[in-house]
Amino acid sequence: MLVLGIESSCDETAAAVVRDGSVLVSSVISSQIEVHKRFGGVVPELASREHLDKIVPVVEEAFARAGVTPQDVYGIAVTQGPGLVGSLLVGLSYAKALAYALAKPLVGVNHIEGHIYSVVFDNPPIQYPAFALIVSGGHSNLFLVPSPGKYKVLARTRDDAAGEAFDKVAKMLGLGYPGGPIIERLAREGDPRAVRFAVPRMGDGLPDFSFSGLKTAVSKYVRESGLQPVADGEEPSQQIKDLAASFQRVVVRSLVETTEKLAREHRPRTLIVAGGVACNGALRDAAAEAGARLGIPAYFPSRHLSTDNAAMIAAAGTVKLQAGERAGLDLNADVSLRLGNVGTEEDAARRGRVRYRL
Ligand code: KG4
Ligand code: ZN
8 A cells, every 4th residue: 555645844845655654665855954044944934935846846756766656556645734834735735636636535644643653664563552752843742652543742842842952052052054963963072071951850840841941051151151153164162062962961861861750650662762853863872771771662763764754644644544534625734733632621731730832
């Protein structure tokens, strides 16, 4: 069963053909990093225009590389949200038109659920209950996945997402965009114990993440130590490398300690770590070590499937199509589409009056 996946929620236009939900046949990703780089972040209006330019050739390329025709696919899966509305609408409108023209079934996929399915290509089947730590530029959530398709959020960020913290700290240090890969590279040559940052903990005792205080601590350190941001083309100093390593160590510790603590309580059988920040080698090592202590395997996507891609959307969509789910042509983009019980009354009641940025 071949499924075409389409992803356009942020700054990557992507299409992929996947067989039987877990065999990658082709995956094409057109990145807009060059377009947004000089602005230090994604500019939504420019992102929509780029998607419009790229969507047709990217889908055609995915079919060409797979060596199949559009008529060969069983159905189409497209990212419905969360994401930027203008970006989502490009992929969604194209997917609807294609599904209509081919008379094929269509399903909408939650982008976060897609990231969870990014591990199915390179790992043994997921054993349930599973834990899924999804860390990207827009999200930092730890989900309990009792069975396929069921999600319960156990921890989430109260402010910045982990990837956002990497990007903001990199910007502060004059390192460029996106910050995660650059900080990781510099951190390899730095001393992670050079600058002592506290691991963020919540005053109310809930096991949530928070990265904006850490970002402020980095900015305070930069100010007080008189550290100069790296100028264009200049080699970063040892002090910058030490700072990158110290910052990365705290982000990784915060994510992994909370995950491990909750895993001792909920006893999952698989630990999934996915999303753009899952490219980070220090996070992979720490999560694998935590998995070993817990006696469960840790699954990561291959690096090219850690950041946004359409293979993960096709994989998640295949499960829905197999379950008989069908979207109509009224399928609409949902910029704040939620997964599982995030933001429900049950979630709010358990968490009292804590306010979250969703
Ligand atoms: O999943 P993704 O492509 O897009 C979102 O859905 O947000 O994630 C992008 C994020 C960026 O914030 C980027 O800095 C971060 O993932 N990232 C990393 C690394 N590679 C990408 N963060 C830490 N270390 C990395 N190696
Ligand atoms: Zn993503």
